[in-house]
Amino acid sequence: MKSSEIPKFGPLSDVKVISFGLSVAGPYAAAMMADFGADVIFIESPIVKDQFRTTDTLGLLNKERRNQRTMVLNITDPEGKEIFLKLIKDADIFIENGKAGAWNKRGLPDEVLWQTNPKLVITHVSGFGQTGDPEYLSRGSYDSIGQAFSGFMNMNGEPAPGVPAPAPAYMGDYVAAMQASWASLAAYINAQKTGKGESIDCAQFEALLMIQAAYPSDWMSYNFERKRAGSSNPSYAGCQPYQCKDGYIYIFFLSTLTHKKGLPLLGLEFGTAEFPVENYVTMKGTPSGDLLNQRLTEYCAGRTVMEAEKELNDHGVVSSAILNYEQMKEHPHYKARGVFTEWDGIEGKKVKGPAISPRLKNNPGQIWRAAPNYGMDNEDILEELGYAPEKIKELYEKNILKQDLTC
Known part of the structure; x- marks a missing residue:
């Protein structure tokens, strides 16, 4: 040619x-x-x-x-x-x-x-x-x-x-x-x-x-090392995959708005000592983080992926089904775009x-x-x-x- x-x-x-x-x-x-x-x-x-x-x-x-x-x-x-x-x-x-x-x-x-x-x-x-x-x-x-x-x-x-x-x-x-x-x-x-x-x-x-985000700078400047965390976020609670009835969903429980709208969905109260108003995140490995992770685990176990994804996002909790290629092929958003x-x-x-x-x-x-x-x-x-x-x-x-x- x-x-x-x-x-x-x-x-x-x-x-x-x-x-x-x-x-x-x-x-x-x-x-x-x-x-x-x-x-x-x-x-x-x-x-x-x-x-x-x-x-x-x-x-x-x-x-x-x-x-x-x-x-x-x-x-x-x-x-x-x-x-x-x-x-x-x-x-x-x-x-x-x-x-x-x-x-x-x-x-x-x-x-x-x-x-x-x-x-x-x-x-x-x-x-x-x-x-x-x-x-x-x-x-x-x-x-x-x-x-x-x-x-x-x-x-x-x-x-x-x-x-x-x-x-x-x-x-x-x-x-x-x-x-x-x-x-x-x-x-x-x-x-x-x-x-x-x-x-x-x-x-x-x-x-x-x-x-690698700020990971290298955190170590070089502040001697703070972020360690491997598998499939979960190394620092934040509620940011990992959770198992539903028919598959897995990934949830990222981050931001003040997410805590304000999402905690009540899990039977938790925003603005308490565990989840204060000024908190943007709940830290992993803390009592509050363990509680949040437990409630999310229980919540997802009782729902299908699509049920959990829809309800969580409606309540300000950013989440997505972990899709495989077959699901992607048939997904309405993939088709629409x-x-x-x-x-x-x-x-x-x-x-x-x-x-x-x-x-x-x-x-x-x-x-x-x-x-x-x-x-x-x-x-x-x-x-x-x-x-x-x-x-x-x-x-x-x-x-x-x-x-x-x-x-």
Whole structure:
């Protein structure tokens, strides 16, 4: 597919992004831009296929490589490097994920890329960053490794002596990707004003550190350590899952208004010594906290999830059923918002999954293309760069290009 065939939509329709990497953290930063109209060219290796192409499910490939063009290019070959620099010449953003210094070793440090394109925004996504202790800079990382090194994992799991646990679904990768995506766009805006590009160092473990609320500061500044609390809040009573007749509900019993309206529902009185008017929260581990937790446990045990959820929220107690995917699929609010949608899958049939989020009123994103097959757009992209068919054939023969239209 040529760039002229890409539909114009979204706020990023004039932005060109080159993405190079495997798995989640770096590529997903570019994938979010593709959903909002950017022309994203995903460069893959002719030696190692994108991990999403080799997993036991195509769900990730269908979701996170949609709306993109792809090219399989050997950038370690001099001719491949030349093609890469031609792509960079009119790109706005380049996103890569690899170990520190990987692009220096390839002879493509930031300075070389800026010689080709002074306005280029270069975003390096890695586990441990581009600077620091050499031992760590040379290490690889996956989602759980970032969670472990950042302290994030130490906050999850059952209370000691229980085992720390990683948050599922690649949270560390996605948080790093979102940080990389917004930073890339912020730098892009500045580059358009100043004519000068930027180099962004996005370390996965630091992205995870940034979403730990005040926990790190509480310890560094006040020597106050928040400890693992399993499924309940580490500090506040009434903030945890409770079992109902037919499932689980999560309740967050917080705020003065919640106490004022919610305590009478539990047979408790607001404005007493146990629950004074000035209290915003009831602390866990106190007599009042134990009493609140006991009453909530008894209350939920006598009701279905939907009964408890409706009555609690009607009385100012923020709560939600803990939904599974089947319940989400049939939920009236999910249906009313169109949370799930379907689009063309790489295997030639429709696939279903989350619609584009967040939602823009005036320039919404859209899904316009299935995830491309391996090397599917090689010829179209090279023709745009001025390569003749005979030269493209030669590049295939030299294994600088590669293609497999079955996956």
